[in-house]
Amino acid sequence: MxxxxxxxxxxxxxxxxxxxxxxxxxxxxxxxxxxxxxxxxxxxxxxxxxxxxxxxxxxxxxxxxxxxxxxxxxxxxxxxxxxxxxxxxxxxxxxxxxxxxxxxxxxxxxxxxxxxxxxxxxxxxxPILPFYRIAFHDGTFFDYDGDPESTRRQIADLAPEDLAGYERFHADAEAIFRRGFLELGYTHFGDVGTMMKVVPDLLRLDAVRTLFSFTSKYFQSDKMRQVFSFETLLVGGNPLSVPAIYAMIHFVEKTWGxxxxxxxxxxxxxxxxxxxxxxxxxxxxxxxxxxxxxxxxxxxxxxxxxxxxxxxxxxxxxxxxxxxxxxxxxxxxxxxxxxxxxxxxxxxxxxxxxxxxxRQSMSLLVIYFGFKDDGGPLPLKHHNILLGPRYEGLLGEIFGKKVLGEDFSQYLHVPTLTDPTLAPAGHHAAYTLVPVPHNASGLDWAVEGPRLVDRAFADIEARGMIPRLRERLTHLEYIDPNYFEQTLDSYLGNAFGPExxxxxxxxxxxxxxxxxxxxxxxxxxxxxxxxxxxxxxxxxxxxxxxxxxxxxxxxxxxx
Known part of the structure; x- marks a missing residue:
């Protein structure tokens, strides 16, 4: 030995x-x-x-x-x-x-x-500003940068009925952040007693209901409900089932950028x-x-x-x-x-x-691609969330039914807007990430993968995010749940561990x-x-x- x-x-x-x-x-x-x-x-x-x-x-x-x-x-x-x-x-x-x-x-x-x-x-x-550009299916968008004044201006434009709700959400999310992240974030819950000590506080903060239900208390607009709940998808959580303690992400980003x-x-x-x-x-x-x-x-x-x-x-x-x-x-x-x-x-x-x-978290299809910069402006930021026409129904299909729906949402990352060294001169490097079910779905990714890649590119083009993208492509590859299961040795091809x-x-x-x-x-x-x-x-x-x-x-x- x-x-x-x-x-x-x-x-x-x-x-x-x-x-x-x-x-x-x-x-x-x-x-x-x-x-x-x-x-x-x-x-x-x-x-x-x-x-x-x-x-x-x-x-x-x-x-x-x-x-x-x-x-x-x-x-x-x-x-x-x-x-x-x-x-x-x-x-x-x-x-x-x-x-x-x-x-x-x-x-x-x-x-x-x-x-x-x-x-x-x-x-x-x-630092990256805005944190995310959240693009809705109707062509409008919300640039989230954590600045309350900027947030209020955009809510006034997109959903003025939610201005008062935002103030209440902001206060309650801050309380959850202070207790759940600053005070309890480093607590190792190794025994039931440690857990039971914090339950009264979590109940008082209303942090045990689902995040989407929590945000729905404050916002009437579907757009604002999505803006203030989507972030858990970036850590493998379904906004319809993660506890509302994850509202603290709003303040984690707001505090540290x-x-x-x-x-x-x-x-x-x-x-x-x-x-x-x-x-x-x-x-x-x-x-x-x-x-x-x-x-x-x-x-x-x-x-x-x-x-x-x-x-x-x-x-x-x-x-x-x-x-x-x-x-x-x-x-x-x-x-x-x-x-x-x-x-x-x-x-x-x-x-x-x-x-x-x-229950394991969902998986991902991630497309890595390079494309020519034609000199025209891109209506994109460093981080972009391209939301599809459905939200709750789509999440139910990914996490519950474990099927590919008729539509999808994407996270489009274009780092060369900040760091041109990641691509040859005159080109951009990007990836777009589509949440998909893990391999308990039984989907054949040799068939579904190429189809979803083409659908993702078509969606980016149709929204005008990268005009003529498929004509300008110079590099293309992708990974799917099989990569997570086989290369990263992740059970069922999950992308983030237990849900x-x-x-x-x-x-x-x-x-x-x-x-x-x-x-x-x-x-x-x-x-x-x-x-x-x-x-x-x-x-x-x-x-x-x-x-x-x-x-x-x-x-x-x-x-």
């Missing part, structure tokens, strides 16, 4: 008690946790089945000169990023304020460089890798994990299901190589972590029936510390608090705190 690589020669040698960690998956969650574990004094190796880092945030470079972020493109809460770049070996700062007062001033960065001094040493973050990493999200991923390696961490690519090694407390095989006595000892890679460690953390898909990598005899809480019964419904949130969401196996932890979108880039970075801090507590490590300094 091989041991993990020794620390780099240019860093201090570890003490005899220094622990070794393996993180499975080099997504943003795995990299964020790797940086934190190095700051705690662990010797950490991240094993990644792909040929490069990022996971869902993998970045693709094409031979014809295009650069495509294949996953997340919306960055917010830049001080979460600054925290990671400010960490040093032996200085974990886990007890530092989660929201330093200077980050809560309400002064959004509107121009220049954002993110903090340490961030700027690794990557350049710039939306940002872009020059060079794409892939540039941020590479910066995290650089920081991790500077702290002595080791990356291994093309290293898929076949099994998480679990023994009884005496080191023997686990033969029968039952509570207690099961300990994670390392991993076996696809090629048969075994790596030992004191802790194992999965940044992979929650369902497949347990169904495929933890022996069934080692699982009681996360048994096959329980895991398979969980964030009320009964799969907080205590009811997979725990960051395994209930079944000692020294096995989870991080990322499938764990608490949930999906989305800021939540994934929060997940890493939550898991690091659990590990520090379990191993008796001082949460701020490790000698």
């Amino acid at each position: 091989t041991t993990l690589p020794a620390p780099r020669a240019d860093l201090p040698l570890p003490s005899l008690t220094r622990k070794r960690a393996i993180i499975v998956g080099a997504g943003i969650g795995g990299l964020s946790l790797g940086i934190r574990l190095q700051s705690l004094g662990f010797e950490t190796t991240i094993v990644e089945r792909l040929d490069g880092p990022g996971g869902r945030a993998y970045q693709k470079r094409t031979p014809d000169g295009y650069v495509f972020d294949m996953g997340p493109t919306v960055l917010t809460v830049p001080h979460f990023i600054e925290e990671l770049f400010a960490l040093e070996r032996g200085h974990a700062h886990l007890n530092a304020p989660d929201y330093p007062p200077e980050t809560l001033s309400g002064e959004r960065v509107k121009e220049g460089v954002s993110g903090g001094p340490r961030t700027s040493e690794y990557v350049t973050l710039v 939306i940002h872009y990493a020059m060079g794409g999200t892939g540039a941020l991923v590479r910066a995290f890798v650089r920081k991790f390696e500077e702290l002595g961490g080791v990356m291994r690519y093309g290293a898929g994990v076949d099994e998480i090694l679990v023994t009884d407390r005496r080191g023997g095989p686990v033969r029968f299901p039952g509570r207690g006595g099961r300990v994670a000892r390392g991993v076996r890679l696809d090629g048969g190589e075994e790596l030992t460690a004191d802790i194992v953390v999965s940044n992979g898909d929650w369902a497949n972590t347990y169904l495929k990598r933890v022996p069934a005899a080692a699982r009681v809480v996360n048994s096959d029936p329980r895991v398979r019964a969980a 964030p419904m009320l009964v799969q949130s907080a205590y009811f969401r997979p725990h960051n510390r395994s209930e079944d196996v000692k020294n096995l932890y989870l991080v990322g979108a499938g764990a608490q608090p949930g999906g989305g880039t800021p939540s994934v970075m929060m997940s890493a801090k939550m898991t690091a705190r659990l590990i520090a507590s379990d191993f008796g490590i001082h949460p701020d300094v490790q000698n």
